[in-house]
Amino acid sequence: MWKEIEAAPADAILGLTEAFKKDTRFAKVNLGVGVYKDDEGNTPILDSVKAAEKRIIEIQNTKSYMPIAGEAAYGEEVQKMIFGSLCDRAETIHTPGGTGALRVAADLLAKFGSKTIWVSNPTWANHNNIFQAAGLTIKTYPYYDAKTKDLDADGFFAALEKIPADDCVLLHACCHNPSGVDLSTDQWKQVAQIAQKNGWFALVDFAYQGFGISLDADRIGVDELLKSGIDFFVASSFSKNFGLYRERTGALTAVAATPADAETAMSHMKATARVLYSNPPAHGGMIVTTILKDAELSKLWKSELDGMREHIAQARAALAEGLTARGVPMDCSFMTRQKGMFSFSGLTKDQVNFLKEEKAIYIVGSGRINVAGLTHGNLGFVCDAIAEAMKK
Ligand SMILES: Cc1ncc(COP(=O)(O)O)c(C=O)c1O
Structure with missing residues (x-):
């Protein structure tokens, strides 16, 4: 062979x-x-992770399969982290890392979207591999200006204006990889307005929440998209902010127009996950849930972050x-x-x-x-x- x-x-x-x-x-x-x-x-x-692991080892009594979407408590904690509170028109599944979340989203875009995704120039190299593997057509929009070492704002917004309805735009929520150049609040507002006006979707890659300005300030882009009412995905990774790299801990959240639409999205996220990896690895998710549900561990984790x-x-x-x-x-x-x-x-x-x-x-x-x-x-x-x- x-x-x-x-x-x-x-x-x-x-x-x-x-x-x-x-x-x-x-x-x-x-x-x-x-x-x-x-x-x-x-x-x-992290000390918070070690403490959570101790508790988990003590109380864990099975290694049976996880639900396809992971535990409900995990999804709730993820939503509180990315939105600041639960969102009734969003559904979240637990995925193997941010990479797993991006791949599930890519498969859904290939199945139900226009099959075209727009990525920033430049972007994380693996974005291209993941989207290509899912059969998407990849196009790029200007982002980084090598001369000013800042955002090419004119090129960026002009390109966003031309992206047609039903295409998807990949956006980095914060700590843009590889440039380190992030959008301001006003620029995010503008992005959300264009998305709403033109009718394109967004896939927000949220791999570094808390590494930019703060856990909450880094949510600004997600907040603006949520306010705009558009449909979008958020691919979260807890590799960096919880230091859980090898535990493969992430989440995909679908935000839809209504709670019923979000349930439909959930059914397809589950069907896709079942085919790709069946159900998520438990340990990292249990660590995240244990920390976020416990006031003392949360405080410790936030200080470590x-x-x-x-x-x-x-x-x-x-x-x-x-x-x-x-x-x-x-x-x-x-x-x-x-x-x-x-x-x-x-x-x-x-x-x-x-x-x-x-x-x-x-x-x-x-x-x-x-x-x-x-x-x-x-x-x-x-x-x-x-x-x-x-x-x-
Ligand atoms: C921009 C970006 N997205 C996603 C990921 C994937 O993270 P994970 O290791 O959780 O799959 C990374 C990891 O480096 C990244 O830099």
């Missing part, structure tokens, strides 16, 4: 981690994959300061304006290659730096190397 088949290319981001692991150089740094790291370079299990966000903000400031001090030919202030773990550094492919080959510093080919990979220990070395690459 495989003799005539060409090997698939390594994943652009996870493939980089594989290469990093094989690198035997001592002073190597991985700024590729989007995983949070503390100042020691570790991706810790605040800590992660503040650590990233400090790393951004330190990187901008370190590069400026080394006289790089670039205004680095954009690094502190961007939100989330990523900074679109403006490094070219050649510079990224130089950093990998000569300095054992791993960055995604697009120049996206995972700022959370910077530590006290490697910051000076990374700044020296980037400054050298930029001056070349």
Whole structure:
């Protein structure tokens, strides 16, 4: 079967981690994959998660199947997190990570939508893979302006105006991956108005809630879409904000015109999930529900989330300061304006290659730096190397 088949290319981001692991150089740094790291370079299990796991182990009495949509309590807690309260015209299913949520949504768009999805230029590379696998046609809208290192607002809104009814528009709720450039409240209002006027759907990728400004402030885009009354999906991931990467914990929420429509959406989300993975993995969802339903654990988790966000903000400031001090030919202030773990550094492919080959510093080919990979220990070395690459 495989003799005539060409090997698939390594994943652009996870493939980089594989290469990093094989690198035997001592002073190597991985700024590729989007995983949070503390100042020691570790991706810790949160204390709130450890405490919830202890409780779960004590009371869990079965490993029987989960319901296809996951537990109802989980769906309720997800809705409170993304909307601020329950929404009677929304239904939520528990999915294996944000990736699982995006794939279920993509299958539903292929079945019931216009089969065309619009993604930002640039976007997370796996969006394209997921939508292509579901048979959708992918089109792009302008988003990032490499010159200003900010939103290409004119190009963005002009493109949204032209998107026809029934097409779907993928929007990043906050911490845009890979650019770190987010929409303001007014810009979200404008997006919601255009969506309502033109009759297109939205799929909101919410992979970083709490990593931008705060848990609540990061909901602004979802809030505006909800107020506009359009139909949309929200794909949540708890990989980053609960640190549950390998537990594959996410959710897909369908917002419809009426509660009855939302129930119809739920029936199809379940039918799709049944085919793709049957029912969700239980452990991560139980952790999230246990934390969010308990006032004390919630308080602890929120403080841990605040800590992660503040650590990233400090790393951004330190990187901008370190590069400026080394006289790089670039205004680095954009690094502190961007939100989330990523900074679109403006490094070219050649510079990224130089950093990998000569300095054992791993960055995604697009120049996206995972700022959370910077530590006290490697910051000076990374700044020296980037400054050298930029001056070349
Ligand atoms: C923008 C974006 N969406 C979705 C995901 C998927 O998250 P998960 O690991 O929960 O599948 C990621 C993960 O990096 C992401 O960056």
